[in-house]
Amino acid sequence: MADHPGGKGIAGWVAVSAVLGILAVLCAIAAPEILGNLIQKLYDFGLSDRQTPIRDSLVSGLLLLTAVYAAQGVFRYLNMQLMNRTVSRHFTCDLRIAISDKIQRLPVKYVDQTPVGDVLNRMIDDVSAMGNYIHQVFDVMVEGVQITMIAVAMFLKTGCWPALSSY
Numbered sequence: 001m002a003d004h005p006g007g008k009g010i011a012g013w014v015a016v017s018a019v020l021g022i023l024a025v026l027c028a029i030a031a032p033e034i035l036g037n038l039i040q041k042l043y044d045f046g047l048s049d050r051q052t053p054i055r056d057s058l059v060s061g062l063l064l065l066t067a068v069y070a071a072q073g074v075f076r077y078l079n080m081q082l083m084n085r086t087v088s089r090h091f092t093c094d095l096r097i098a099i100s101d102k103i104q105r106l107p108v109k110y111v112d113q114t115p116v117g118d119v120l121n122r123m124i125d126d127v128s129a130m131g132n133y134i135h136q137v138f139d140v141m142v143e144g145v146q147i148t149m150i151a152v153a154m155f156l157k158t159g160c161w162p163a164l165s166s167y
Contacts, residue, residue: 013086020079027072034065088131
């Protein structure tokens with residue numbers, strides 16, 4: 001990706017964003033597994049003689065589950081902030097420069113007939129909207145690729161390919 005004036009390319013930041021996204025997806029995968037283990041402990045406790053204390057094993061599992069969900073939230077938040085600060089700004093910088101050049105070439109008659117601030121206001125609103133859409137599209141694409149790769153890895157790990165290929 002090309003460098004924009006006043007800054008560096010975004011390839012490195014996109015890689016960091018991808019790592020944060022993968023970590024968030026891994027947390028989303030681990031949380032139900034941890035919750036399932038906690039439910040299994042409760043079930044086993046209900047079938048046991050109920051003489052053994054369960055509180056300690058549940059507290060540690062609940063703390064781990066809370067930490068995983070908190071980490072997922074932090075990873076998603078950091079990823080969102082990173083994407084806002086790099087991808088959106090990278091693309092909108094070039095747009096703002098191009099629009100500024102276009103405004104400088106407008107005929108004087110157009111500038112005289114247009115109310116003060118309308119051209120600039122429209123430029124700012126349009127570029128901001130485009131920056132938000134670019135960020136969302138980019139984020140969905142990166143997350144979609146990550147989830148697909150992790151799903152394929154899970155299929156390979158669990159051996160579900162033969163069952164899927166029979167259909």
